[in-house]
Amino acid sequence: MFNKDRWNEILEALTANKFRTLLTAFGVFWGITILVLLLALTNGLKNGATVEFNDFATNSILTWSQGTSMAYKGLPRRRRFSYKLNDIEALKTEFPEIKYASPRNKLGGYRGENNVIRGTKIGAFGIYGDYPDYINQEPMDILEGRFVSYSDIEAKRKVCVIGIDVITGLYDKDEPVIGSYIEINGVNFMVVGTFKKPNSQGDAEEDANTIIIPFTTFNQAFNQGDRIYYMVITAYDAYDITELKESIFGFLKVRHTVHPNDMSALGHRDQSLDFKKMSGLFQILSVVGYFVGALILLSGIIGISNIMLISVKERTKEIGVRRALGATPWEIKSQILQESLILTIISGMTGVAFSAGIIWLMNYVLNENGPVQNFANPSVGLQVVFIAFSILVVSGLLAGLIPANSATKMKPVDALRIE
Amino acid sequence: MIQIKDLHKSYQMGSNSLHVLKGINFDVKEGELVSIMGSSGSGKSTLLNVLGMLDEADEGSYILDGVPIRNLNEKVAARYRNKFLGFIFQSFNLINYKSALDNVALPLYYQGMKRHERIEKAEYYLEKVGLAEWSHHLPNELSGGQKQRVAIARALASEPKVLLADEPTGALDSVTSYEVMDLIQGINDEGKTILIVTHEPDIAQMTKRIVNLKDGIIIDDSPVKQIRAKVHV
Numbered sequence: 223m224f225n226k227d228r229w230n231e232i233l234e235a236l237t238a239n240k241f242r243t244l245l246t247a248f249g250v251f252w253g254i255t256i257l258v259l260l261l262a263l264t265n266g267l268k269n270g271a272t273v274e275f276n277d278f279a280t281n282s283i284l285t286w287s288q289g290t291s292m293a294y295k296g297l298p299r300r301r302r303f304s305y306k307l308n309d310i311e312a313l314k315t316e317f318p319e320i321k322y323a324s325p326r327n328k329l330g331g332y333r334g335e336n337n338v339i340r341g342t343k344i345g346a347f348g349i350y351g352d353y354p355d356y357i358n359q360e361p362m363d364i365l366e367g368r369f370v371s372y373s374d375i376e377a378k379r380k381v382c383v384i385g386i387d388v389i390t391g392l393y394d395k396d397e398p399v400i401g402s403y404i405e406i407n408g409v410n411f412m413v414v415g416t417f418k419k420p421n422s423q424g425d426a427e428e429d430a431n432t433i434i435i436p437f438t439t440f441n442q443a444f445n446q447g448d449r450i451y452y453m454v455i456t457a458y459d460a461y462d463i464t465e466l467k468e469s470i471f472g473f474l475k476v477r478h479t480v481h482p483n484d485m486s487a488l489g490h491r492d493q494s495l496d497f498k499k500m501s502g503l504f505q506i507l508s509v510v511g512y513f514v515g516a517l518i519l520l521s522g523i524i525g526i527s528n529i530m531l532i533s534v535k536e537r538t539k540e541i542g543v544r545r546a547l548g549a550t551p552w553e554i555k556s557q558i559l560q561e562s563l564i565l566t567i568i569s570g571m572t573g574v575a576f577s578a579g580i581i582w583l584m585n586y587v588l589n590e591n592g593p594v595q596n597f598a599n600p601s602v603g604l605q606v607v608f609i610a611f612s613i614l615v616v617s618g619l620l621a622g623l624i625p626a627n628s629a630t631k632m633k634p635v636d637a638l639r640i641e
Numbered sequence: 642m643i644q645i646k647d648l649h650k651s652y653q654m655g656s657n658s659l660h661v662l663k664g665i666n667f668d669v670k671e672g673e674l675v676s677i678m679g680s681s682g683s684g685k686s687t688l689l690n691v692l693g694m695l696d697e698a699d700e701g702s703y704i705l706d707g708v709p710i711r712n713l714n715e716k717v718a719a720r721y722r723n724k725f726l727g728f729i730f731q732s733f734n735l736i737n738y739k740s741a742l743d744n745v746a747l748p749l750y751y752q753g754m755k756r757h758e759r760i761e762k763a764e765y766y767l768e769k770v771g772l773a774e775w776s777h778h779l780p781n782e783l784s785g786g787q788k789q790r791v792a793i794a795r796a797l798a799s800e801p802k803v804l805l806a807d808e809p810t811g812a813l814d815s816v817t818s819y820e821v822m823d824l825i826q827g828i829n830d831e832g833k834t835i836l837i838v839t840h841e842p843d844i845a846q847m848t849k850r851i852v853n854l855k856d857g858i859i860i861d862d863s864p865v866k867q868i869r870a871k872v873h874v
Contacts, residue, residue: 227756238738543734546695548723548751548799550716630715635695638734 249522257515266600351440367415542637562622727796
């Protein structure tokens with residue numbers, strides 16, 4: 223369909239009125255630029271917002287115990303109870319769908335009192351007791367040394383892994399950190415590792431001000447028995463934690479003698495549901511992006527159709543001559559269609575390239591000036607380019623359809639008579 | 642070459658029907674140079690359009706080089722025009738954004754000829770009309786006579802059976818007209834069948850036969866002693 227002669231015919235026709243062709247092309251160029259930019263910005267917002275999840279395993283729930291609200295089996299309402307360490311083992315046995323179940327305990331933290339001492343320096347930090355699995359649920363970058371291990375758990379070693387702000391708070395510059403000791407609530411711990419949260423925004427400060435020690439050590443040193451402050455449960459990817467959680471709660475309620483209908487005894491946060499809600503929101507934003515972009519593009523397409531109509535009108539005589547010289551109606555039609563198609567695709571793909579340039583520039587500025595709240599890495603996938611291309615092909619053909627038909631509607635004898 | 646029997650054609654003008662051709666009978670043999678004369682409204686242009694397959698007759702038969710021309714759809718008509726006929730128009734009708742060479746090559750493009758063959762052939766015909774040096778000029782860089790010669794080269798390029806010229810000298814001054822007629826006579830000398838519609842008697846005298854139309858019928862059809870245009874050039 224496209225040989226060199228066709229190309230020449232089409233290019234000749236398009237360049238015959240360069241300025242007009244350029245103005246017409248601008249409509250489509252602009253439409254597709256806005257379409258791509260809207261999608262890129264949507265992606266930027268999405269990336270910015272998902273950073274807030276800190277790469278937390280999304281198929282997870284956090285659950286903690288609250289007071290009961292219903293009397294059950296002789297036990298009163300407003301009874302306080304705690305999850306116990308043996309709940310974890312029981313859950314893992316009962317629910318093979320569970321990939322990780324990690325207990326956590328916590329001391330100090332946000333606006334807490336000074337609780338850590340090293341030599342003459344003191345600081346207030348969040349102290350967590352953790353199991354080794356926890357790093358799989360909330361990824362951390364280990365900068366030096368290691369995370370807590372199962373042998374730490376077994377031996378209840380007094381070791382700790384510290385966040386980067388703990389280092390700046392307690393150590394001089396270039397002082398060795400690994401192997402040194404810090405005093406947490408009067409108990410000495412050896413630092414075996416340092417960590418940083420990947421991509422952290424939002425909660426960055428709190429994360430960086432964290433000290434992690436083995437869970438068993440925590441409970442012994444700080445007198446927690448086998449109590450758990452909260453647990454983080456992650457299901458295998460094949461299972462949806464949101465569907466699983468009710469049976470998990472049912473199981474825990476039986477273990478802690480809680481009324482099956484007591485809705486407020488167990489508190490939880492569903493990462494999966496939150497993540498889905500947000501993904502849904504950004505899906506809607508993408509749809510809006512496509513919709514608005516497509517509408518703007520539509521006006522560009524109508525511009526092309528309009529100009530092609532005028533051009534066909536102006537070239538009525540030329541078309542008559544071509545037909546007298548032996549052009550079949552289909553040859554005329556396909557030339558008009560191809561002119562419109564080429565014009566649409568070239569101007570549209572220029573728009574794609576242009577918006578890619580703008581996106582690159584945005585990323586460059588973001589990288590230079592550091593992260594912005596709720597916005598990161600605006601980008602579009604290659605599939606958007608393909609979608610844009612298909613939209614252009616279809617719309618180019620649609621734009622050419624009416625002009626192409628009107629080009630051959632007039633009989634050649636009448637077309638030749640036009641002056 | 643051309644056989645026409647009892648040709649009728651009317652146009653619908655609102656509620657009135659205008660009977661333009663009222664039974665034309667006329668034959669043209671190969672190698673003839675015929676002028677069709679008549680005042681405006683005599684039907685000479687309509688006749689040429691029917692002969693050119695740009696318009697269809699209501700009644701009667703038209704046989705071109707042994708091929709009956711009737712009930713053509715646009716596609717077949719386009720193919721026949723391309724194969725059998727070369728058109729020369731009063732207003733030249735060159736495509737103004739194409740060079741002289743590309744204008745001449747255009748009918749060959751619609752024949753599906755390869756580009757280099759097309760260019761070769763177009764160059765040959767441009768040379769024949771004496772415009773080889775102007776081949777890369779656009780039409781608006783050429784004089785009226787030159788434009789008409791490009792148009793003649795274009796009509797010749799597809800090597801048609803018959804050339805149809807509609808007032809070929811109508812937009813030219815008399816000197817240029819005679820130059821163009823000299824070219825047309827030369828082409829006729831080589832054996833090409835040519836029909837010219839004109840209302841200028843001096844142009845008609847340069848053909849070999851004059852057909853006079855009045856009110857849609859042929860009132861006179863007689864050979865003339867051809868005056869060579871060269872005499873005036």
